[in-house]
Amino acid sequence: MKTIRFLFFALLSLYAFRSPAVEGDIPVKAFLIAAPDSENLKDFNKFIKEDLKKEGVTHLVVRFRYKYQFKSHPELASEGALSEEEVKSIMKTCKEAGIEMIPKMNMLGHQSGGTNLFPLLKEYPQLDETPHVEMPEEYEWPNDDGLYCKSYCPLHPELHPIIFALMDELVEVCEAKALHVGMDEVFYIGDDKCPRCKGRDKAELYAGEVTAIYNHLASKGIEMWMWADRFLDGRTTGLGMWEASMNNTHRAIDMVPKGIVMCDWHYVNAPPTIGYFATKGFRVLACPWRKAEVAVQQLEQVQLLRESAPDVIAERMLGVFQTSWTGADNFMNAYYGKEASDRDKENANCFKELFKAVTELEE
Numbered sequence: 001m002k003t004i005r006f007l008f009f010a011l012l013s014l015y016a017f018r019s020p021a022v023e024g025d026i027p028v029k030a031f032l033i034a035a036p037d038s039e040n041l042k043d044f045n046k047f048i049k050e051d052l053k054k055e056g057v058t059h060l061v062v063r064f065r066y067k068y069q070f071k072s073h074p075e076l077a078s079e080g081a082l083s084e085e086e087v088k089s090i091m092k093t094c095k096e097a098g099i100e101m102i103p104k105m106n107m108l109g110h111q112s113g114g115t116n117l118f119p120l121l122k123e124y125p126q127l128d129e130t131p132h133v134e135m136p137e138e139y140e141w142p143n144d145d146g147l148y149c150k151s152y153c154p155l156h157p158e159l160h161p162i163i164f165a166l167m168d169e170l171v172e173v174c175e176a177k178a179l180h181v182g183m184d185e186v187f188y189i190g191d192d193k194c195p196r197c198k199g200r201d202k203a204e205l206y207a208g209e210v211t212a213i214y215n216h217l218a219s220k221g222i223e224m225w226m227w228a229d230r231f232l233d234g235r236t237t238g239l240g241m242w243e244a245s246m247n248n249t250h251r252a253i254d255m256v257p258k259g260i261v262m263c264d265w266h267y268v269n270a271p272p273t274i275g276y277f278a279t280k281g282f283r284v285l286a287c288p289w290r291k292a293e294v295a296v297q298q299l300e301q302v303q304l305l306r307e308s309a310p311d312v313i314a315e316r317m318l319g320v321f322q323t324s325w326t327g328a329d330n331f332m333n334a335y336y337g338k339e340a341s342d343r344d345k346e347n348a349n350c351f352k353e354l355f356k357a358v359t360e361l362e363e
């Protein structure tokens with residue numbers, strides 16, 4: 001009888017004092033920054049080497065879009081595009097600092113901004129999902145066309161050879177193990193006037209493009225990161241049309257490969273969506289912008305789930321991914337306490353507070 005009682009208490013104590021689902025440091029502490037201008041390259045590399053390393057950044061996502069002198073498609077380089085040598089200097093700096101560099105492009109949506117058409121649709125207007133929507137002389141939101149930014153047509157037969165060549169080049173020059181492909185805020189998809197897409201299921205169209213890009217990267221052993229907003233139902237969650245989908249693309253979550261790293265951005269509060277993505281089978285990163293209290297709440301959620309969820313879910317909580325949506329020089333100025341806009345100051349402060357909280361958590 002004594003033995004049985006002993007065994008019972010031994011098992012109970014094992015259960016009560018079992019270690020958290022996943023132990024150790026949070027694996028990914030990422031930071032998103034715009035690619036610098038050539039004249040700021042030296043400061044940018046110094047910032048990586050001296051500051052980002054010290055802060056504890058593990059992954060630096062550099063937002064290139066078309067800001068690279070592509071050799072496969074020189075016509076698609078945007079103004080001020082960086083040369084191969086310049087990008088390699090960033091890559092080497094990251095390597096020396098022990099930080100993984102991940103280049104970022106925008107696939108599908110974000111092919112224009114304000115009154116400007118970006119290089120892909122400027123050079124290849126046939127790829128425009130909504131050629132009937134003219135670029136305005138003055139941009140304002142809302143507008144009659146519902147134009148936030150243009151999308152390319154995912155079903156155009158000329159599309160993939162072009163964008164895959166750009167993706168391959170960026171991955172190669174950055175010696176990257178992962179590529180961030182954007183794909184956020186897609187409002188133009190399956191347009192009624194597109195001869196290829198009209199009448200099709202928007203979730204299937206979205207999932208089809210996500211999967212095509214994923215498969216291309218996977219065939220080269222490259223991981224795919226993307227923004228997760230189109231996989232959330234904006235109505236049911238109350239998250240609305242920006243950080244979630246109001247055009248039914250959310251059902252695509254059950255149609256895409258589970259190997260995607262979901263970058264779940266929320267800038268005003270911390271909904272429980274990282275748990276949703278992990279439960280669906282995806283690895284996930286919580287992504288704040290400029291509200292420090294929200295960033296810390298997101299970190300707390302990551303940590304709570306790493307400690308309390310079943311192992312398979314806990315392991316999918318990769319960590320946090322601080323965003324910035326300003327020029328690299330603006331962010332650095334704000335970070336160093338130099339003259340900067342209130343918005344950039346708030347952003348830099350959020351970054352510092354988040355990384356401070358991570359350090360405290362890991363101590």
Ligand SMILES: [Zn+2]
Binds near residue numbers: 155190196197198
């Ligand atoms: Zn189309």
